[in-house]
Amino acid sequence: MAEKVTIATVARHARVSRQTVSNVLNTPQIVREETRQRVQEAIVALGYRVSQAARQMRTGRSRLIAMRIEPTRDGINGSVLDRFLHGLTESAEVAGYRVMLYTAGDTEREITAYDDLLSAYDLDGFVLTGTDHGDPRTAWLAEREVAFVAFGRPWDDLTAHPWVDVDGAAGTARATRHLLERGHRRIGFLGWPAPSGVGDDRRAGWRAALHAAGIDPAGLERAVEDGIAEGEWSMRDLLNADEPPTAVVCASDSLALGALQAVRASDPAVAVVGFDDTPVAAATGLTSVSQPLGEAAARCVDLLTAVLDGDQQSPEPVLLQPSLVLRHTA
Amino acid sequence: MAEKVTIATVARHARVSRQTVSNVLNTPQIVREETRQRVQEAIVALGYRVSQAARQMRTGRSRLIAMRIEPTRDGINGSVLDRFLHGLTESAEVAGYRVMLYTAGDTEREITAYDDLLSAYDLDGFVLTGTDHGDPRTAWLAEREVAFVAFGRPWDDLTAHPWVDVDGAAGTARATRHLLERGHRRIGFLGWPAPSGVGDDRRAGWRAALHAAGIDPAGLERAVEDGIAEGEWSMRDLLNADEPPTAVVCASDSLALGALQAVRASDPAVAVVGFDDTPVAAATGLTSVSQPLGEAAARCVDLLTAVLDGDQQSPEPVLLQPSLVLRHTA
DNA sequence: TCCAGAAACTTGAACGATCCAATCCTGCCT
DNA sequence: AGGCAGGATTGGATCGTTCAAGTTTCTGGA
Structure with a gap:
């Protein structure tokens, strides 16, 4: 039975003290370079690995970061967190951290x-994830x-704490400009009721793009809770307007997806663009705004390690740009 | 600043020794009951929590279990693991364990x-997850x-190690019987190429249900890699047969989902049943076989804790029954 | 050659829990 | 009253690492 390899085993093998190995x-x-190499060789030769438990006990740090895993409410948007989580685990490993759920x-x-x-x-x-106005968690x-x-x-307050986010307004603006280039003039928006940080941001992008093109967005938007059914009937409502x-x-x-179902029967094809580029979008050929989730996760790890290493109390926030994935629907 | 509460603090407060608290x-x-209560009160009063690091160092056990998080290949089936992971985290917490990724x-x-x-x-x-024939990981x-x-x-070898699984054959059999009850006689199957543990199992359920109804499954099945496009063209192929x-x-x-797209144009509605009850199925109204993922995760924790607590080396495997979620397509 | 000062390395103590072996009760029997 | 079994309780040692303080080795200038 192979005996447990500790820092002392390595020290003996490399003929230095425990502390030098540490x-x-x-x-x-x-x-000294020469000593360092000798110790390194011993580490490799013996297959030594630091005991996180012992290190943690002494330093009080665990090299563990935690993230909440939510019950997939919708299922559609749930996959966003899923992909983010994978990216987080991967980036954390590189930085020497592990993710606990x-x-x-x-x-x-x-x-x-x-x-x-x-x-x-x-x-x-x-x-x-999903911090909202006056979140008690961040305060705690x-x-x-x-x-x-x-x-x-x-x-x-954008300086309240370190954050990483994707520029939703830029995403909807980009989608809107794409539709404008395709010759559309009356471009609607289906969003969530205010106040909603994410929702208001995405709406603002659409509105800004229309303004820039000299188009009045009045009457072209509907605000409903998230959901397929909600999307379908609010789209129908929009289509029944004087100038749909x-x-x-x-x-x-x-x-x-709901909008798509409402539109299916309509005669001149109505273009639809979604947001988040979920698997459902890929499956149904829905053009959608895609968030760089892997990149976002990596930036989160960067900021967190910066704080943990004491480099800076509040590192610069990161705002990433989404991209538009073109498929059949627009 | 509140001093750190250790087992010694609790001992002093309850006027017993460290070991008694332990x-x-x-x-x-x-x-003794009386002593136990006094110590419990001290624990609550001081807000004591055992330091996992110290315990781990002494006992060599961490109360941590790990699961691999895979890059969502498909995205559609990825959500299965996502839901399983949530269940696992929840059940593990109840049993006093945490999940590391x-x-x-x-x-x-x-x-x-x-x-x-x-x-x-x-x-x-x-x-x-996703163990296959002669998996090197289990051996290691x-x-x-x-x-x-x-x-x-x-x-x-079903006794090789503890496992939890969902009876895929029972799921496809149930789906097939449902279609038979609705009057269908020529019921096809779209599956994956053999050998594939999961795939062969699901095919077997469909075949058995047809046999039981005295129907010959010859020419009614296609085997392709997983994917929407693959589903679409193999379904078209199936529809072009002499007796579709x-x-x-x-x-x-x-x-x-692919089959659904191939079928959409067909005149007499062809019924389609999927497997896994993913969010995409829910979104598109696809009837699908649903796996009890939360239950499966809970059983996994049960088996694992049984092994860890040394109760038994190889506890009884668990085979769970899936259910059929009826929607528009069948 | 000698010495100050820096660099390199070593030793003892500590983190907070559990294990082990020894001691203290308590009630019961003779 | 004395002895004893057995459960309840105690103090010391220990896990593997890092911190703090001490000791040795090296370097270069007088």
Whole structure:
């Protein structure tokens, strides 16, 4: 039975002290090159690996970051978080961190979960998603000086905490301009009721693009909760107007899918663009605005490690540009 | 600043020794009831939480289980793992475990990942998904006596290791019987090329149901790789046969979605049933066979904890029954 | 050659829990 | 009253690492 390889085993093998091995691992610059190499060879030869538990006990840091996994409500938009999570795990591994999952029924229980994760597992940081106006979670974490990054802007105060987000307005603007170039003039918008950080942002992009083209958006928009059925009937409503749109930009693929069903029967083909580029969009040939989720996840890890390494308290937020994936519907 | 609460703090507060507090936590039955209560009160009063790091260092166990998160290839079927993962996290929390994620490009690197996770983080166990014929991962883990459960049967030898699975054959059989009850006689099947554990199983259910009804399945099936396009053209192929089917059961929602597109133009409506009940199925009104993923995840945790608690080396495998979710297409 | 000062390396202690072996009760039997 | 079994409780050692402080080695200038 192979004996456990500890830092002491390596030290003996390389004929140095424990501390020198530790220095090779943590502060290699203070170790003489020759010694460093000797220790490195011993590490490889013995297959040594640092015990995170022991390190954690001494330093109080676990090299673990946590993210909440939500029950896939909609299922359609759920895949966005799924892809983000994969990117996060991958980027975290490169930076020497691991991702731990947790669930929480509501915000209150989420805060209880923080408390538990922090005291029992010495978690290093959190990645939050779907932060909203005056989120109690960010306040709780900030108060206790826990490192965290949000995927999604703090809409009240953009300097409240580090964040990474995708420029939704730029995405809808791009979609709208694409439709304008295709000759559409009456371009509708299906979005969510205000106030909604994400929703208002996406609406603003559409509106700005129309304004820039000298078109009045009045009467061309509808605001409903997210969902396929909601998308379908609000699109029908839009089509029944005096001057119905010939194209529509939607705040989500769910709405777009509903719109598509409403439009199917209509005579002159009405163009539809969705948002998020979910698998459903790919499956049904829906043109959609795509978020660079892998990139977003990588930036989250960057910001989080910057805070954890103490480089800076609040690193510059990151705003990424989405792209338009053209398919059959527009 | 609140001082850190350790087992010693609790001991002092409850006027007992450290060991007694430890006993209250780990083997409460050997502590006198009165003492136990006094210690419990102190724990609550001080907000004490056991330091996993310290416990882990002494015991070598981390109360952490790991699961691989794969890049959502298809996106459609990816959501299955996503839902499973949520269930797993939830059930693990109840059992006092946490879920850690890892990625791995290929099988070889996955084994390297095991090594790393085990030696650095003292991982307690793994949940594997998509195990296949003669999987090297299970062999590696078994050899080192690492606890693991597979979500998916070991198709060669059903007693090779603990597993949880969903009875795919029962699902396709149920779907087929449903179509028979609706009066269909010529019921086709779109599946994957053999050998494929999951695929062959699902095909077998369809075939058995037809046999039971005295129908010859010859010429009614097609085998292709998974995908929407593949589903579409193989369904067209099936429709061009001498006696085309009036209904089709598919091995996945991707294939079913393709089949649906091929069928859309056909005059007498051809019924389509998918498999996995993905969000895409829900969105497009596709009737599909649904796997009880939350239940499966919970059983995985049950088996894994049984192994970890040393109750039994190889607990009974679990085979769950899927259900048929009826929508517009069948 | 000698010495100051920096660089490189070593030693002892500590993190917070559990394991082990030893001690203290308590009630019961003689 | 004394002895004893057995459960309840205690103190010391330990896991593998890093921190703090100490010791040795090296470098270069007088």
